[in-house]
Amino acid sequence: MGVLNEFFVLPFLDIAEAPLFFIEVIIGGLSAGVMYSLVALGFVLIFKASGVFNFAQGVLALFAALTLVGIMEWGVPAPVALLLTAAVMVGLAFAVERLVLRPLVNQEHIILFMSTIGLAYFLEGLGDTLWGSNVKKLDIGIPEQSFEIGGVLLNQFELVAAATAGTLVAVLAVFFHYTRVGRALRAVADDHQAALSVGIPLKTIWVIVWSVAGIVALVAGIMWGSKSGVQFSLSLIALKALPVLILGGFTSVPGAIVGGLIIGVGEKIGEVYWGPALGGAIENWFAYVLALMFLVFRPQGLFGEKIIERV
Amino acid sequence: MHARNLILAAATAAVTTALVTAASPVWxxxxxxxxxxxxxxxxxxxxxxxxxxxxxxxxxxxxxxxxxxxxxxxxxxxxxxxxxxxxxxxxxxxxxxxxxxxxxxxxxxxxxxxxxxxxxxxxxxxxxxxxxxxxxxxxxxxxxxxxxxxxTYWSQASAVIKYIGDQEGGMGNLKGKKIAHVFHNSPYGKEANPTLEILADKFGYELIMLPVDHPGQEQKATWLQIRRKKPDWVFMSGWGVMNQVAIKEAAAVNYPMDHFIGNWWSSTESDVLPAGDAAKGYKGANFHGAGxxxxxxxxxxxxxxxxxxxxxxxxxxxxxxxxxxxxxxxxxxxxxxxxxxxxxxxxxxxxxxxxxxxxxxxxxxxxxxxxxxxxxxxxxVTCEDHETMGPVRIQQWDGGKWVYVSDWIKPMRNVVRPLVERAAAAYAQEKGITPRKCDGSD
Structure with missing residues (x-):
């Protein structure tokens, strides 16, 4: 009876007792979800264009943030440092295509996946060698003050993060749907061989998609790095993207956003209202439970493509 | 065997020999x-x-x-x-x-x-x-x-509670206060919990336990609960990125930094520098000097x-x-x-x-x-006491360096030592160890 009370009565009474706090929890969840989506987007881009789960996406975010801070430490102004870092990420995309992907053309996806594991370790080591392992403060001028509206606490940084994610999705949507390159990317994603047969160069597409994923990683690295300092645990943010991808689907840009928001809100509500009954610290695994519950009804994720294979 | 293979085998052998030789230390x-x-x-x-x-x-x-x-x-x-x-x-x-x-x-x-x-x-x-x-x-x-x-962590926890009591004007004033423990959800992070619970019973403060899962990059739920429950003091047993994020989140919910105390693995330069000015006033325990x-x-x-x-x-x-x-x-x-x-x-x-x-x-x-x-x-150190229960000092981040804000605080030996002996006796029983007499014979 006590257990039933803890799980099915008390949390709801708690919500009813302090509705403003409940709104704060939802807002907190949305802001966390936006941050997860930023990481998930990078995974989606590469998976969408090549069918490869890029294990190195979290490390790409770390490497981008390390590079940005490193360049800023030389005294370079933030906007210039941003451009230079973006250029480094594009350069990295060329290197990845030439040295990692090209030799593995026509190999199984699992081989390409394994190569991204190697890439992750290499980039982590390279970042350590180039920029050191100290925690670095990243300040590109994003305001961080909190303020209250109607008794609800809001934070400027989180609002900027939400705006950034929204802008990123809009830009990516335009890029995918209304540009020639974007259409080529979608063609490659749909069918490699058909795309090649109509003259779409796979190598160029890979460079483009890794460049875009690198720049998305830079944005994720900036937002997460501003929050925690730039340090090697930044690569672990990939873990936060996995339930988002499971839920939103590996091939959908909107799925990454909606999935992120659902996971963010779900895990915060779970932690605050149901966490105490389970000893606390449930949000990490609760996110996966939430995602798996969705999978029962939609195995391809909320927005993923349904794969039908005819026998 | 082709000549190329021979050369390759010879080269491999040479490199292996060189590596083994290099790896073998000479004392x-x-x-x-x-x-x-x-x-x-x-x-x-x-x-x-x-x-x-x-x-x-x-x-x-x-x-x-x-x-x-x-x-x-x-x-x-x-x-x-x-x-x-x-x-x-x-x-x-x-x-x-x-x-x-x-x-x-x-x-x-x-x-x-x-x-x-x-x-x-x-x-x-x-x-x-x-x-x-x-x-x-x-x-x-x-x-x-x-x-x-x-x-140890238990001694440290008792010293921190003593410091909080002192700040509140005496241990008697802890009654009715709220103290939150934000801890890394691992054996390390949980180490201080039994001591804090016993001290909560002894001094009458309400203990709020808030575990944070590894690595601790996302703590929004934890700090929203702090905002709601409004603890008078927060004690943190964190590690790595958990510390930096906690300090930033504390600032984001406007928690007073001078009532936020980290343990000795949560109060280093790496923990405060990423938060910039927001970390000013943050405190930490230590058993040695800084600077x-x-x-x-x-x-x-x-x-x-x-x-x-x-x-x-x-x-x-x-x-x-x-x-x-x-x-x-x-x-x-x-x-x-x-x-x-x-x-x-x-x-x-x-x-x-x-x-x-x-x-x-x-x-x-x-x-x-x-x-x-x-x-x-x-x-x-003695045969009985491998800890010595040394004192702890509270340091505070002034934005550029750590400064001491307390004298050396002795842990509550009367509380901690019985806990240690009880835990050690349980361990001895579990492992079938006969405790030493410490009379010089063993």
Missing amino acids: AAGEMVLPSLVYRTGAYAPNGVPFANGVSDYIALVNAKGGINGVKIKLVECETGYKTDVGVECYEKLKGEGATGAAVFNPLSTGITYQLIEKTWVDKVPVHSMGYGRTAAADGRVFKWTFNFPT ADWALHGDILATLYGGDKAKAGGKNFGEVLYNRGIVNAVFSTEAIRTAMGKFGDKPLTGEQVRWGLENLDLTAARLKALGLEDFTNPVK
């Missing part, structure tokens, strides 16, 4: 091995690097001055990445190194320490988990080979860096964790020196160094002679 006569389990890479490297640098600099200084009574120390680092399995591998690899084997292991990880405790009984190599590890090991009657002086204003630091600077402060700064010179590495190395070398008093000025075995640890009497005069006056407290 000089009159030298003893001090293993150093470090994590200079991985997610926790920002904490591991300064500590490892402090240890290596101090040992380099000792060697530069002729070693310990003429015996040079060979410091052998082994990278663990803060991973327990790798740490155990390092132990297995290094325990027999050198002519007399490893002197003492400093695992620098609670997880690794837990794994080594039983191995050391067989291998006869002592483990010193300085300010971490299994708190019950403070009872030397049960844990013959494990030491955790100068103080580089001690005579020993001047000695290190002059001897190892030729007075080049910038070069030393690159090695985290004077940072909290660098200084902790120095303290750890001082304890190890002074224990070896103590053991030499009994066994002679020669490379010693782990068993002999264990005797040195158990009979270590690091006095204020000796600390002064080492150039560490008032840097840390004198330590006198």
Whole structure:
């Protein structure tokens, strides 16, 4: 009876007792979800264009943030440092295509996946060698003050993060749907061989998609790095993207956003209202439970493509 | 076999031989091995690097001055990445190194320490988990080979509660107050919980437990609960990125930073610098000094860096964790020196160094002679007490450096020691250990 009370009565009474706090929890969840989506987007881009789960996406975010801070430490102004870092990420995309992907053309996806594991370790080591392992403060001028509206606490940084994610999705949507390159990317994603047969160069597409994923990683690295300092645990943010991808689907840009928001809100509500009954610290695994519950009804994720294979 | 294959095989053999030769250490006569389990890479490297640098600099200084009574120390680092399995591998690899084997292991990880405790009984190599590890090991009657002086998480928790009581105008005023413990959801993070619970019963404060899962990059739910429950004080047992995020989140919910106290693994430069001005006022516990204003630091600077402060700064010179590495190395070398008093000025075995640890009497005069006056407290280890329950000091971040805001606070021995003995007795029963009598016969 006590257990039933803890799980099915008390949390709801708690919500009813302090509705403003409940709104704060939802807002907190949305802001966390936006941050997860930023990481998930990078995974989606590469998976969408090549069918490869890029294990190195979290490390790409770390490497981008390390590079940005490193360049800023030389005294370079933030906007210039941003451009230079973006250029480094594009350069990295060329290197990845030439040295990692090209030799593995026509190999199984699992081989390409394994190569991204190697890439992750290499980039982590390279970042350590180039920029050191100290925690670095990243300040590109994003305001961080909190303020209250109607008794609800809001934070400027989180609002900027939400705006950034929204802008990123809009830009990516335009890029995918209304540009020639974007259409080529979608063609490659749909069918490699058909795309090649109509003259779409796979190598160029890979460079483009890794460049875009690198720049998305830079944005994720900036937002997460501003929050925690730039340090090697930044690569672990990939873990936060996995339930988002499971839920939103590996091939959908909107799925990454909606999935992120659902996971963010779900895990915060779970932690605050149901966490105490389970000893606390449930949000990490609760996110996966939430995602798996969705999978029962939609195995391809909320927005993923349904794969039908005819026998 | 084709010529190409022959050449390839020859080249491989040559490279392998060269690598094996390079990897095989050559031990000089009159030298003893001090293993150093470090994590200079991985997610926790920002904490591991300064500590490892402090240890290596101090040992380099000792060697530069002729070693310990003429015996040079060979410091052998082994990278663990803060991973327990790798740490155990390092132990297995290094325990027999050198002519007399490893002197003492400093695992620098609670997880690794837990794994080594039983191995050391067989291998006869002592483990010193300085300010971490299994708190019950403070009872030397049960844990013959494990030491955790100068103080433990339980002692620290009691000292922090004493400090809070003092800030509230007396321990009696803790009644009705709310104290939150934000902790890393791991054996390390949970170590202080039993002590905090007992003290909550004793002094009547409400204890709010808020665990944070590894790695702790997302803590919104935790800090929303703090905002709602409004604890009067927050005590944190965090590690790595968890600390930096917690400080930022505390600032984001406008929690008063001077009522937020981190334990000694949550109050380093790495923890506060990423938060910038928001970290001003944040407090932390410590059992040694911060900064580089001690005579020993001047000695290190002059001897190892030729007075080049910038070069030393690159090695985290004077940072909290660098200084902790120095303290750890001082304890190890002074224990070896103590053991030499009994066994002679020669490379010693782990068993002999264990005797040195158990009979270590690091006095204020000796600390002064080492150039560490008032840097840390004198330590006198005994057979019964492998912890010594040394005092703790509260430091506060002023935006540029740590400054002391309390005197040395003695832990509540009357509360902590019975807990230690009870836990050690339970362990002894579980493992079938007969506690030592500590009358000189064992």
